[in-house]
Every structure is written in C-alpha cells, then in structure tokens.
Amino acid sequence: MTTLLAVLALICLAPAVAAVLVRNLIHSALLFVLAWLGLAAFYLALGAEFVAFAQALVYVGGVSMVALFAVLLTRPGRTDLLPPPSAARAVGGLAAVSLVASMLASSLFWSRLPSMEPTAPIPLRRLGELLAGPYLVAVLLVGLILTVALIGGLLLAAPRRPAEGADA
Amino acid sequence: MLHASHLWLIPALPLLAAAVGAAAPRTARRLPVALALGAIIGSFLLSLAALAGALAAPAAKLTANFTWFWAGSTAVRLGWLLDPLGALMSVLVCGVSVLVFIFSTAYLRDDPRLGRFFTCLSLFVAAMLGLLVANSLLLLLVCWELVGLASYLLIGFWFERPAAAAAAKKAFITTRLGDLGFLLGLLWLFHATGSSLFYDGGAGVLEGGALERLAATTLPGGWTAATGIGLLLFAGAVGKSGQFPLHVWLPDAMEGPTPVSALIHAATMVAAGVFLVARVFPLMAADQGLGGVPVHALTAVAVIGSVTALLGALLAVAQTDIKRVLAYSTVSQLGYMMLAVGVGAWEAAVFHLITHACFKALLFLGSGSVIHAAHHEQDARRLGGLATRMRFTYVTFLLGTGALIGLPLVFSGFWSKEAVLHAAELWPVSHLPFLAGLAGVVLTAFYMTRLVSETFLGRARGDGAAHAHESPRAMTLSLAVLAVASVAAGWIGTPAWPWLQSQLTGAPVAAHGLGEGLGLMILSTVLVGAGIAAGGWMYAHSPRADDRAPDPLARRFPGVFAALVARLWIDEFYAATVGRLLRGAAALAAWLERWVWGGLVSLTGRVAETTGEVNRAIDEDGLNTGFDRASDGLRDAAQRYSRAQTGEVQGYLRAVVVGLAVLALLLVWGGIR
C-alpha cells in the first residue's frame, strides 16, 4: 500500500511543482488539473471513494474550467509570465520552503505518531445518512454558500453596463 | 414698630428697585431714578420703625431665623436681627442715602446712564442694609460681597476711563484679599460651632455657650479658636474698611462719581468693616483675660487702627486732589474707629462712625459741589477763591471741616473723637494708640485747614474755578441737611448724656460728667488749635500764586513731602512683592504647563520616535509643544512603518510566511513535538 501511495504521491506532486514553475499560463493551468487528478487517485487509494469522485468532479470538471475561462477572458498574453526574481521573492520562497521543511521534519523525523492500522472505509450509504442526518444543517448551509457564490460570481463578473461588456 | 420677621423688607425695597432698574431699557432715566428714590425713602421709614422697635427693648436681641437650604442633613440657617446697633445704622445709611440720591439727581443730570447709576446705587443700598440687619455671619458675608460688587460697579461707573476701570478692579481685588480671611474665619466658626447665627436663643455664636467653647479651644502656640476666628474676621474688616495694610484701594476708588465717594467710600460701605467688628465684638473679646494668648484679637485691632489713623492723616497732608485728601482722611478716621473697638469701646467706635458718616458725606458732597461747579476740576492747586463764588457750599464745607477736626463743644466730631480718645487713654495695655490718636488730631486739623485754604481762599488759579457758580438747589439742599446733622449728631453721646452708648450696650452707661474728661478735652482743643494755626500760617496766610507754585510744605521739608506724595511707596511695595509673587507664581504655573506636563507627554512620545528613527524637530508655540512633538513622532513612525504597506497582497503574505517560518523553526529546533 505504501508503495502505491508513494507512486501516486509523485504523480500528484510532479505536475504541481511544474505548474508553479512553467512560464506559460495555459500550461500552468493544465498542469494544475493534472495534479488534482493525481490527488483524486490518491484519495481513491486511501479508500475515500466518494471524496475522490467529488475531487475529480469539482476540480477537474469545475474549477479547471473556470480557471481556463478566466485565463482566456483576461487574455494576459504571453508576456505575463514569471516575474523577474527579486530579493523579496527569494525571501518569500525561502521562507515557504523552510516552513515546509520544518513541517516535514516534524512530521517525519520527530513525530511520535504511531502508524495506525487503517480504519474500515465508510460505506456510501453511511455517508449519505451522515450528510442527511447530523450534518444536514451544514449541507444546507454549503448549498446556500454555493448559491450565493454563484450569484456573487455572476454579479462580479458581469459587465456593469451592457455597452461595456462588448469589449470586455 | 417693626417686627424682626419683617426686617427683610428694609433691604428688599431697594433690591426690587435695582432689579426693575436693571431690567428697564438702558435709556430709561425717570423710572429707575423714581423707583430708587421711592424705595430708599420707604426703607428709611421702615428703618425708623425698626429703630423704634429696637429702642423699646435695647438689650433684647429680636431675631427671625429661617433655613436657607439643607446641606446633607444639616440646615444652613440665616436670620434677621433687630437691635439698636443694626437699626441705628440702617437709619443712618438710609438717611445719608436719601440725601446722596437727591444730590445725585442734580450732579449726574447730564450723564446718559443716569438710570444705570441709580440702579447700582439701589443695589448697593440693598446690600448694605441687608448686611446691617443680618443675624448670620453667612448672610452678612453674602451682603458684604454684594456691597463689594456694587462698589465695583460704581467705582467703575465711568468704565470707558481706564483709570476708573483699574480702580474698580483694584478695589474689588484688594477687599477680596481681606475677604479670604473673612471666609476662612466663617468656615472656622462654622466648623467650631456648627452655626453662623449670631443670636439663636442661646445657641448663637455670640452667645455664652459658644463663646466659652471658642475661648476654651486652644491651638498649638497658645492661640484660642476665638482669637484665630476673630483675627480672620478682622482681616475682612481691614480690607473693607481700608485699614493698613489694605488701605491702598480707597484713594483710588475716588475715580467713581463723587456721590459714590460720599455714600460708599466715606459714609457707609467702608464703615461695614467697623460694623462687622462691632457686631462680633463679643467674639473678638472672648479671649480677653485669658493668659498665654500671644496676641489678643482686640490688641491687633487696636494696633492696626492706630497705625491707620496716623498713616491716613499723614498721607492726607500731601495730597492735592480734593477727593483724595478726603479719602485719606476717611482712612484715618476709620483707623480711629478701629482703634476704639480695639481698646474695647465699640460703642464709641459706632458713635464716631455715625458722626463721621454725617460730616464726611457732607464734605464729599461739598467737594462734589465744587467739582461740579468747577467743571470737573478737582485739583486743589487749580482751584481757589471759591469762598465768594460758592458761599453756601463754602459755609457747609466749613461746618463739615469743623466736625471732622473736632472743634470743641458744638461739633459732632468733637464728642465722638473725645469718646474714642477717652477710651484709648484708659487702655491698660499701651499708650501708643492714644498718642497716635493725638498726633492724628493735629494732622487732621492741619490738612483740613490746608484743603479749605487752597480750595476756597485766595484767588482762582484755574479756568474752572474762575467760572464757578453755586450748585443747583437739589445739591445745596442735601448739603444743608447734612450740615445740620454734622453739627448736631454729636449731642446724642456726650459724656454728660451718653444716650447712644446706653442704647447700644443695652445697659445704662453712667454719665461721668464733663469733669472727668476735661483734661483730655482741653488737650485735644489745644492740639486742634495748633493744627489750624500751622495750616493757616502756611496756606491761608500766603495763598499760592498760581497752580505751579510749589507747596509751602515742600519748600520746608522736601524729603518728607516727596515721600508723602509718593504715598510712602506702599503701592510700589505691593507691586514689587505681592504683585511680583503672584506674577511669578503664574509664570511658574504656565511654565510647568508648558514644559513639565507637556514634557512628560513628550518623553512618552520619544520612545515612539526612536523606534521610528524620527528626529524631526517640531516647533509649535503653545502650551502643548510637548504633546505635538509626541504625536508628530508617532505619526512619522507610523509613516515609516507604512512604507511596508505596499498594498501588494503578496508582500503581506510574504511577511506572514516569514513570520510563520521563523515560528515553526523555533518550535522545531526547540524540540516541541
């Protein structure tokens, strides 16, 4: 199992790193989609099937489309690429890396977490009962949030005046 | 007969007149004048009724007390008191006021603010009458301060003149300095006895129990509470009655219209101090006979009184302004009254107060008549020769002078001064007050002779005097009545028939006949004669040729004369000491405000400054220099920090991440797992 997970982890990590580093915006967005796909596979391997499919649907199907549309709509062109390196950015990057390094270090080398046996996967039916039972309010709220986000996104992205919308 | 509970009517009438006058249109002339006159005449009649009531039972203290308001669960009580002292004084004040009011209608006929003048006069009379019939030290203080206010308004009546405005302020402040003592004395008395009522059926502060307690309460240094309170109250009297060392305001107060000078700076208001001391005499005398008291309250009164009597007379010698001569004369005569109280003869003081009120009002109104006639010329050097032009004024002025210097047997001043000197002669403590009184007699005769000679004799030395005419009927009428009073007022208290003294003390005073005081009378007559002779020889014998000729006295004693003209530099002394002290304290306070308190704030701000590497010097001229510097420092520091606020989200995030990383590394390397 560990091996499978390790392979999937690499499949997921590699496009992510590449996405951050490549200069082309479209490429970058597509690479992100790859990473999300890998992550969905990873979830699947973990035994969280429903989450994995949700991940694939939402990210690969939804977010990526939105992102690509945004890229196209804003037409940044090919010049808007990686910004020139600066001391500040180097510091930021370094800090991010050291942050992760410390997280890694703490989780891998100093962690006393016992490596537990995997718990039994939750059957889909049980998940449904959970969502419809104790978490019903939360589900409804999330639905509300999504609706609001939809309306908000429409309002924000819609042109102020129809006349302006033509060239936007 | 007027019952004590109706006594409030006496001050209420003029007060009402004042209130209506204040509310009347400012250009109104007839209404305020008529109201004021009507009110004062009404008060005069009421006073007479009160006097009748008081004389019916001179020893009884008829009171009507009431609660003003409550402080906590304690009542603050006031009251009215009907006794011969207050009633006599009321009659006197009302009587002189009526005459002065009548005089004023003519004297200020052309003044556009005539109505205002009478409103202020009414306020003054109301306050003065309230003071006289008050049965509570607190009520007395209230009226006392209102008298001060009225005096302030009247001295500064011609407020467009800077000198008048300054004199008014000086009078108010100087008397208020004494009033602080009064206030403290009142507070102390309140604290010690829980009351401020003079007479309250045995519980008053001037009645047996309270007095005994006050005299028995001793303080460190051998002082008794009675001595302390007495001295503090006396401080108030010193201010109001122009006693040394607070006499400086009284001559300056002559900037007011002459009727004001006559009414309040000669006859009534300045007498309030004497009245106060006479009123609380039992308290002042409570420490008499106690051993170990460093200074008896009355001894201090006697000393101050005799110093003032002599000093006032001395300073009067060198003045050239008619009113100022009379003002210093008033200071001197008030000194006599204080002296009398100090040596224990408060009834003699009141006697002298009454006679002095009559003749000094006469003299001031006479001088007013002169000034009016001479087109507001009041420098004696530029007058002269008025005896023929203003015969009536001259005669009445002479009568007043005779009363003041104490020409024997007929004139009122002779009898009252004799009573004062007689008491001083018998004072067991010291003979110095007596000697000072005798010296004052000579000086008084001298300076009054000088004044009369310079003003009325010789020939006119100025335009004003040259074109003077006798004053109108309203003025001469007042002069006539006062002249009669000046002569006759002394007959009520002669040694042969001491009616006044008996009434005041409430017990028959034995007539000691002329024999006992004969020596003193002869002595004082000789002294008066000497003074008149010296004055007549120097001034009447050879009148000065013109207004620039030097004073005969200055030719003989230039140093002394210069010192007297400069009023012994007492004003300058105050300016150099008290004034400078006060200014210094104020400057210190301002300095503290600016640098120390501001500086503390600035120190706090310096911390902010250093963190922001800010060193911009800021100069703002103001009390809060320090604070401005501090807030500017804060702002600059903030600006410096705000450079980091580039507005770029990523910059902010970077900062957050750097912080997080440092934190995480610390945690990791610190070994927290």
Next chain:
Amino acid sequence: MSPLHLCLALSAALFCTGLVAVLIRGNAILVLLGVELMLNAANLNFLAFWRFGPGGGEAGLVFVLFSIAVAAAEAAVGMALVIAVHRHLRSIRIADANRLKG
C-alpha cells in the same frame, strides 16, 4: 515510512508548492490556483487522519466534502473577482492591484 507519514509528507509538499505559487507568481489566476492547492493539502491531512487516525474520525471525511464545496465556491468568486479587477485595471498582475497601501 508508514502510510500516514507519507500522506503528511505529501500534504506538506503540496502545501509548499501552493504557497510558493501564491508567493511568487504575479498572475492572479495562478495565485488563486495556488490557494486551491493549499486547500487540497489540508484536505489530504483530514483524510489521512480519518484513515489512519485513532478512529471515530468520520467527521474528517465529511469535512473534506464541505471543504471541496466551499473551495468550489471560492474559486468561482475568485475568478469572478479576477475578471472584475481585469476590467477595472486592464491587468491581472497582483502588483497592479495595490490599493491596500496604507
């Protein structure tokens, strides 16, 4: 290396990658995508502890579902904002949107 540790390590690496994207990319869209990646890293942690944790952790699983839903909403609004900003500034460079300056 146990599966749990592996999951945690991957989560950390993904988080780092997302963070770096947020920090150094100048393009608003990529920054948003980086944020999404960080969210995913967090989700992965939830799942890991649900699966390998001390048990009773079905809340972790459910939470991930909500997280994904909210992330979707966030992405939608975020992209809409990007478009709005672009209309306003004619640019989607983060550096140009610096109105937050103090």
Next chain:
Amino acid sequence: MTAASLLTALVAVPWLGALLLATGGALPARAVRALAALASLSTLVFGALLLARFDPAVPGLFVETRVPWIRSLGIDYHLGLDGMGLLFVLLTGVLGPLALATTLRRAAKVRAAAAWFLLLQGSALGVFVALDFFPWFICWELSLVPAFFLIRGWGGANGGAAAYRFVVFTLAGSAGLLLAFAALYAATGTMNFADLAQLRATGELAGKLGGLGTLAPALAFLGVLVGLGVKAPLFPFHSWMPATYAEAPVGVSMFLTGVMSKMGVYGFFRILWPIFPAELRAHAAPLLVLALAGVLLGALAALRSGSLRRMLAYSSLNHVSYCLLALFAVAGAGRADGVAVESALAGALIQAFNHGLSAAALFFVAGVLEHRSGGTSDLDRFGGVRAAAPRFALLAGVALFSSLGLPGLNGFVGEFLIFRGVFALQPLVAALATVALLVTAIFLLGFWQRVFHGPRSGAVTGTFADLDAAEWRVLGPLVFLMILLGVAPQLLAGLVNPLATAWAATLTLP
C-alpha cells in the same frame, strides 16, 4: 410611561434624532434645526418627568430597570437614576439644547453637525443613567466619536490637531478603565456597578481581586482613576484640555466643559469611590495634593493666558478640581465629621452643576466675542465692549461673577459648601485653596477690565452689535438659572441631600 421606558427614551430619543438626521436625506435647513432642537429638548422634558418621580425620602435609585442582556457574559441592561444622576441629566437637559443651538447657529453642514451633536448628547445621557459597565462604557466611548468629528470638522484652524489630542488622551484613559474592569470582571464575574459596590461592602472584592495577583487591586484602582481623571480632568491629566476647549466650536466647548467634564466627576462618585473606597482612602493624601494643584495651578495658569478660551479652560480646571478636592478630602477623612462630610459631598455635586452653567455661559460669551471680532480670541484685541453692547455686558457680567463665586449667584453655594466641608477635614488645604479664589477674581476681573471696560478699541471700534434674539435665547436662560439657583440653592440641594447623607453614613470607612 413606565420608569424603564422613560430611562430608555431619555437616551434613545437623541440617538434616534441623530439617526433620522443622518439617514433622512436632504431636509430643508429649517426642518433640520427644528428636528434637532426637538430631539435635544426631549432630554429636558424627560428630565422633568423624572424629576416628578424623584422622592427625597429615598437616598438611592428612585428609578431603575434591570433586565439580562448578554446572559453568557452576565451583562445586564441596567439603567437607573438617583439624585446625582438626575442632577446631571437635568444639566444635560439644560445645556444640551443651548449648546446645540450655538453649534448649529452658524455651522456649515447643519445636518451632519446636528446628527453628531445629538449622538454626543445621547451618549452623555447614557453615561449618566447606565449602571452596568458594559452599556456605560459603550456610551463613554461613543461620546468620543461625535466630539472628535465636531472638533475636527467645525472647530478652529487647529481643530484637527486638537481633536486628535483630545481623542488620544481620553482613549488612553479609557484603556485604563477597560483594563481595570476586565480585571474586575475576571475576578468577580460581574461588571455591574451596584454588584461590585455590594461585593466591596461585604469585603469579598478585595479577596477576589487579590486572587489575580498582589498588585491587581492597586492597578485596577489606578486604571479607573486615570480613566476618569483624564475626562474630569484631574491634574496632571489635563494637558488635552486647553487646546481642545480653545479649538472646538463654541457650542461643543460649552457641552464639553459643561457636561463631558462632569462625566468624569460623576464617574468618581459612581464608580471609583463605591468600588475602591479603601484604595481611595489610602491614596487620599497624594490625590488631595493633585486636586489642590489643579485648583491653584488652574487659576494661576489662567492668569497668564492671553487667549480667552484658554483662560476659561484653565478656569474650568480650577473649578472642577474643587469637586474632586471635596471628594478626596472626604475619602481621606473617613467618618470623622458627619456634617463636614455631608457638606463637602453636597457641595461637590452642586458645584459640578453650577460650574456647568457658568462655564458654558462664559464659553458662549467667548464665542460671541470671537464672532463679533472675526474669530480672534486674543484678549488684547478687545476693549470697551460694555459701551458697545451693554446688554451683552450685563449678562456676561452675571456669568463672570457667578464663576468667581459671588454670593447670591449660583457659583457661591457649591464652593462655600465645599470649603465648609474641606475646612473641617483639612484646614490647611482649604486655606491654600482659598488663594485660588483670589486669583480667580484677579484673572476674571482682569479679563473683564481689558475686554469690556476702557475705551472702545481693537475689534470693538467698528460696528459691534449687542445680543440678537438667538443669543438671548442661549444666554438668557443660563443667567436666569444662575440667579435662581443662587438665591434658592435648595432646588439643587434637595436632589443631592439624601445621597450626601447616605454616603456620609455608609461609604466612608470608619
């Protein structure tokens, strides 16, 4: 109306007026003024209704409403009035409309000014009726906001700097208050004034507060002291005051000195003394010195001020310090002399009211002078105003003599009672403080002489109009009250006497 609704309406109506004005669109100026005047005058009406309910036999709260508000924090909606609160409510009722009228008279942006002012007035009222720290503090802080904007937007040339200074100072003080009450809350679980005072009376408070740390009681006391001291102001926390009073619009200066400074005095009596009597007693001597310094230095600094409003500001410091002098003398003396204690306490409250009247009137006078002269406050630029404007001079003179404590006018009564009490408790302090009476007379009469007397000069040489009808409507009532309350002080004393008696019996420690 029930008592509770009266209290709520008292605070709410001015706020409602502010809200209406702020949101009400473009009303004509006349309507704005009328609405603002109505909302402001409501205080006087409610005050009168409450006065009708006042029972002199009840020393404590005669109107009270207490309902749970935020249950989880133990915060109540607790409003109530006793004689002291009513006194200050009435003061606000008198000064509020007059100060509002003065502010709006020549203001630009009338609607905004009126809204801010009504917010200020409502907040001040809230401070006087709230008995739980939470609503009390909200009102206390809320009053800063409108004051800030009024000073900055409608004040003098340096109004901005003065407003910042004012807010920073008072906020610093408020921080102390907040921390102190946080400590009290942490220790006791309540922020209610009455509950805290009760805990204090039973002796539990000291133990609970001591549980937070040995220094906690002293620090809490200090926090409250500083917070209230800045507002009052207690020397040396007064540095904000001269500039603020000088730069604020005249009407706001009237309200600041008349009402807002009383918020501090009120707090001393309502909060500091009942909750920290032992600390107050322990530190009474240094505090007494501070109050005395305020009395003396205030008067002396006023003597040196060349600017009218700065002089009045320092005079205000001097007068307010008398109230604190009385409190500290009482707190330090204990149950020594019941009559003196009652006298000092009643005097302090009466003085607070009377100073509100006379100081507001004098600031108004300063405002009239400034307006007539085109904005100068420099004493040397005036002369002979009395000749030019005799009616104005008459009313101004009454205010002036009231301020310097002339008997027969209102200023005397409070000062006299304070001196009577303090003299019995601390004779030397009283004797020193009387010096300030003299200095006050000197600078006020000096001001009077320079500005009103003498020949017309400076700004007075041209046309210098006497009071117009609107100015009469402001100064007239104040002067009337000065005379009325000077002659019949029982009108005020009746409100505070029950409290003074009760305090003298209970609050001072043996």
